[in-house]
Amino acid sequence: xxxxxxxxxxxxxxxxxxxxxxxxxxxxxxxxxxxxxxxxxxxxxxxxxxxxxxxxxxxxxxxxxxxxxxxxxxxxxxxxxxxxxxxxxxxxxxxxxxxxxxxxxxxxxxxxxxxxxxxxxxxxxxxxxxxxxxxxxxxxxxxxxxxxxxxxxxxxxxxxxxxxxxxxxxxxxxxxxxxxxxxxxxxxxxxxxxxxxxxxxxxxxxxxxxxxxxxxxxxxxxxxxxxxxxxxxxxxxxxxxxxxxxxxxxxxxxxxxxxxxxxxxxxxxxxxxxxxxxxxxxxxxxxxxxxxxxxxxxxxxxxxxxxxxxxxxxxxxxxxxxxxxxxxxxxxxxxxxxxxxxxxxxxxxxxxxxxxxxxxxxxxxxxxxxxxxxxxxxxxxxxxxxxxxxxxxxxxxxxxxxxxxxxxxxxxxxxxxxxxxxxxxxxxxxxxxx
Amino acid sequence: xxxxxxxxxxxxxxxxxxxxxxxxxxxxxxxxxxxxxxxxxxxxxxxxxxxxxxxxxxxxxxxxxxxxxxxxxxxxxxxxxxxxxxxxxxxxxxxxxxxxxxxxxxxxxxxxxxxxxxxxxxxxxxxxxxxxxxxxxxxxxxxxxxxxxxxxxxxxxxxxxxxxxxxxxxxxxxxxxxxxxxxxxxxxxxxxxxxxxxxxxxxxxxxxxxxxxxxxxxxxxxxxxxxxxxxxxxxxxxxxxxxxxxxxxxxxxxxxxxxxxxxxxxxxxxxxxxxxxxxxxxxxxxxxxxx
Numbered sequence: 001x002x003x004x005x006x007x008x009x010x011x012x013x014x015x016x017x018x019x020x021x022x023x024x025x026x027x028x029x030x031x032x033x034x035x036x037x038x039x040x041x042x043x044x045x046x047x048x049x050x051x052x053x054x055x056x057x058x059x060x061x062x063x064x065x066x067x068x069x070x071x072x073x074x075x076x077x078x079x080x081x082x083x084x085x086x087x088x089x090x091x092x093x094x095x096x097x098x099x100x101x102x103x104x105x106x107x108x109x110x111x112x113x114x115x116x117x118x119x120x121x122x123x124x125x126x127x128x129x130x131x132x133x134x135x136x137x138x139x140x141x142x143x144x145x146x147x148x149x150x151x152x153x154x155x156x157x158x159x160x161x162x163x164x165x166x167x168x169x170x171x172x173x174x175x176x177x178x179x180x181x182x183x184x185x186x187x188x189x190x191x192x193x194x195x196x197x198x199x200x201x202x203x204x205x206x207x208x209x210x211x212x213x214x215x216x217x218x219x220x221x222x223x224x225x226x227x228x229x230x231x232x233x234x235x236x237x238x239x240x241x242x243x244x245x246x247x248x249x250x251x252x253x254x255x256x257x258x259x260x261x262x263x264x265x266x267x268x269x270x271x272x273x274x275x276x277x278x279x280x281x282x283x284x285x286x287x288x289x290x291x292x293x294x295x296x297x298x299x300x301x302x303x304x305x306x307x308x309x310x311x312x313x314x315x316x317x318x319x320x321x322x323x324x325x326x327x328x329x330x331x332x333x334x335x336x337x338x339x340x341x342x343x344x345x346x347x348x349x350x351x352x353x354x355x356x357x358x359x360x361x362x363x364x365x366x367x368x369x370x371x372x373x374x375x376x377x378x379x380x381x382x383x384x385x386x387x388x389x390x391x392x393x394x395x396x397x398x399x400x401x402x403x404x405x406x407x408x409x410x411x412x413x414x415x416x417x418x419x420x421x422x423x424x425x426x427x428x429x430x431x432x433x434x
Numbered sequence: 435x436x437x438x439x440x441x442x443x444x445x446x447x448x449x450x451x452x453x454x455x456x457x458x459x460x461x462x463x464x465x466x467x468x469x470x471x472x473x474x475x476x477x478x479x480x481x482x483x484x485x486x487x488x489x490x491x492x493x494x495x496x497x498x499x500x501x502x503x504x505x506x507x508x509x510x511x512x513x514x515x516x517x518x519x520x521x522x523x524x525x526x527x528x529x530x531x532x533x534x535x536x537x538x539x540x541x542x543x544x545x546x547x548x549x550x551x552x553x554x555x556x557x558x559x560x561x562x563x564x565x566x567x568x569x570x571x572x573x574x575x576x577x578x579x580x581x582x583x584x585x586x587x588x589x590x591x592x593x594x595x596x597x598x599x600x601x602x603x604x605x606x607x608x609x610x611x612x613x614x615x616x617x618x619x620x621x622x623x624x625x626x627x628x629x630x631x632x633x634x635x636x637x638x639x640x641x642x643x644x645x646x647x648x649x650x651x652x653x654x655x656x657x658x659x660x661x662x663x664x665x666x667x668x669x670x671x672x673x674x675x676x677x678x679x680x681x682x683x684x685x686x687x688x689x690x691x692x693x694x695x696x697x698x699x700x701x702x703x704x705x706x707x708x709x710x711x712x713x714x715x716x717x718x719x720x721x722x723x724x725x
Contacts, residue, residue: 030566031579234559241563295555300539304547307536314518314534315548315598375538 029244063420064368064384067413071388075395082395085271091387091394092269092279093206097122097341099282099386101361102368103289104333106382107326109365110293110306112374113162113169115330117176118361121154122338123353124180127187129202129339130194130348140201144339151335154180155328162327163320169327177358185350193349196342206343209277213270219280220262228255278340283383285333290379302326306375337361356407363410364389367417373425388413446474449509449605449637450495450524456503457490464490465661467504472606472637477628479640479652479669483681486658488641492608495639496528497521524606527599531611533591535598537584541565541576544583545598568597572630575623589620596627606637613647625651645674659683 075082101118108115125147133143154176161172188194196203211219228251235245269275293299304312305322313319341357342348368385370377392413396406450472457465465487472478480488494501497518506513508524515521521528535544542558542565551557551564565579574593576586583591592612599607609628613621628651631638642648648655649669657665657680665680 031562237559238562241559243559243562243566297550297556300543300547300550300556303539304536304543307538308534310532311534311536312547314530316519316522317548375536 029238030242032244064388064417067367068384068388068391071391071395075391075398079395079398082398085268086273087394087398088265089269089273089276091390093276093344094390094394095386096206096276096278096282097337097344098357098360098364098389099337099382100285100340101334101337101357102364102382102386103285103379104330104337105361105365106368106370106377106379107289107302107333108169108330109370109372110302110374110377111323111326112306112372113323113326114362114372115158115169115173115176115327115334116358116362117154117173117180118330118334118337119353119355119358120177120180120184121151121331121334121353122341122357123348124154124184124187125150125335125338126342126348126352127184127194129342130196131187131189133200134194134196144202147339148332148335151332152328154335155331156324158331159320159324159327163323181354184353188348188350193347195347198346202339202343203346206278206340207346210274211277211280213274216266216270216275217263220259220266223262224255224259227258228252231255278344281340286379286383293379298322298325303375334361356410359414360386360389360393360410363414363417366414366421369421371421371425372418373421385417444473444476446476446635446637448472449474450526451507452491452495452504453507454504455491455494455501455506457487457494457499457501463661465494465501467662468658469663470656472639474605474637475632475635476654477632477638477640477652478654478656479642479648480656480658481642481645481648481677481681482658482664485660486681487661488658489610490661491658492528492610492639492641495521495526495606495608497526522602522604525602525604526606526608527602527604528608529592529595529599529610529612531614533595535583535591535595538582540582541579541586541594544594545579545601547598549601565597568600569593572597572600572627574627587620588616589623592616592620592624593627596624596631600631604636606639607631608639608641610641611643612640613642613644621647645677648677649674657681 072083081087101122104118105115128150129143129147132138132146133140138146158169158172158176161167162169185192198204231246231251231254232248235248235251238245266275293302301312301317301322304315304317305319309319312322338353342352345352364385365377365381366372366385367388368377368381368383370381370385389410392410393406396409448471452468452470455465455468455470456463468487468491470478470480470491480491482488490499493499495515497515497520500514500516506515513520513524515524515526536547539547542561545565545568546561551560562579569576569579572593574590574597576590576593583594586594596607596609596612612624612628616624625647628638628640632651632653640648640652652669655665655667655669655672655677656663657667657677659681660683664683667677667680
């Protein structure tokens, strides 16, 4: 944007040229010049803009946050122990394993695909870990690597079948659900259940390792600072490029909000055992996957393939590579979740990864806001969704309700989440935000 | 009837030249000995009826199908286009009829899809800056580049698709039916856009069924009929009827017969009007007078 060179000190006989459009526009950031753009002014404006977005179906993670609050209030009224620090520490530990599996589910959902076999794959990984470590006396790192590698191989197989033969992922992974359950039972052998020694590193990590209080607070503060710093840098770069930027006050407000959202629960958990190492690992995985999804070409390609495969293909994206990497990541996250679950249980058995693991992982991703139609969702969907699922599960357990009731309620919540997804999709379409 | 344009009259240089292109799908000979020249700073319209081979020719240029015979010269080099990457490498950008945009991504992401800037991580700031400067150059009216493409109108989506084709600094832009789904004002905007592409010195290949659009922006018209060249015209010195005749293959065709029928009907109406008794013309005019 160039400014005219004429100076007011040298008026031309015809009169100085009127201030041109360019002068007026130069003061406005390049992205705010269209007069049709509705710009929020101040805090009230920001809130109104948010309300408008919600009404047009761009609800993001709002329903799940509201749902979580409702669930917590309801259960704490029914049983005051629900919101006790002890129970919440347990809750975080229960979240980690299935939540890790759920990150992988979010990835396949972003492509508009599904993986129904994550439970079996996690069970298979647990079995490989236990058998190789306990029965075959492999060193623990080698066993862990072997278990993760099993996940990689399963993902490669799915990716190959999907991209080569075009079989729907639903069917491939349904076959995998059965096939890898069989493989899990075969690996476990006749005993059917193998205990992992309590003094082994993996069990210690999953059951007994908690962050020291000081370290947890340091991490919270560092995270908030990193968030603020990153917002600040982006704002500076945008201003330098002549684009609109987030004002400093907004950056401070957001960072303080994040500090509270992280700090208060940390303080509360620290009243008893504190923040579990396994839960921290899960949080780190979520943040790392969020980074890859939003900041890298690979992540952009994942969203593009989920939005419009043909458009992605024509713009030169290697669609096959995207499908294969996502299937591999999903199965590997499933294997890692299986390892964490085995560590927490200190055993691998025929029931590892069975029961509701599969559907909990998928339900968590969907409840957290990953759309079944592809192209929508974020890594944080896994975190929010698994908190909802495990809160329900933990609350119902505290109420001494039978697992039959638990299944029915979890099923109803999943159904509700899918209905919300479909409804908000319909609203988005009618408001042109699909 | 074939008036092959004289190469001396082109202002730009010859950027791509197709000679004797053949293509068959099984037993169907889709293209037979097609010639096409593309000059820089010139809009060449590719017209023809359904099944004339326009899309097939475009797909050969875009690298979707390789040709079975004939040569493609880029400048003075003989080249082969086997896949979309080859086509991009030769500086050919294709805007497909279905636009191929990702509805869930914003305008910036769509513009740079597959060509994101930045090492390692995506440089969103630089991409947004360049998006604005590109859209300004095209005088495109997009309110915000940070809204999902789904919320844009048809004309704006077309604009984004055309702008995207310019990201890789192409020499040739192929537009497949860019105005087919657009309203009057939006069509005008896209036609303006096509003229700006020409001003930038790009070779533009425009495929359209709309003769009004073709005559409005094209410099040269290449007519295909049943997979063969059926005439090449300068827009300045060709009439609508001549183009239609070339497209349909004869001066006696459905379009001319229809036009003739209307003239005949008008004559028939005019003739009895002289007679004092109940004239068809009189009836017609009395009907017109009704509210």
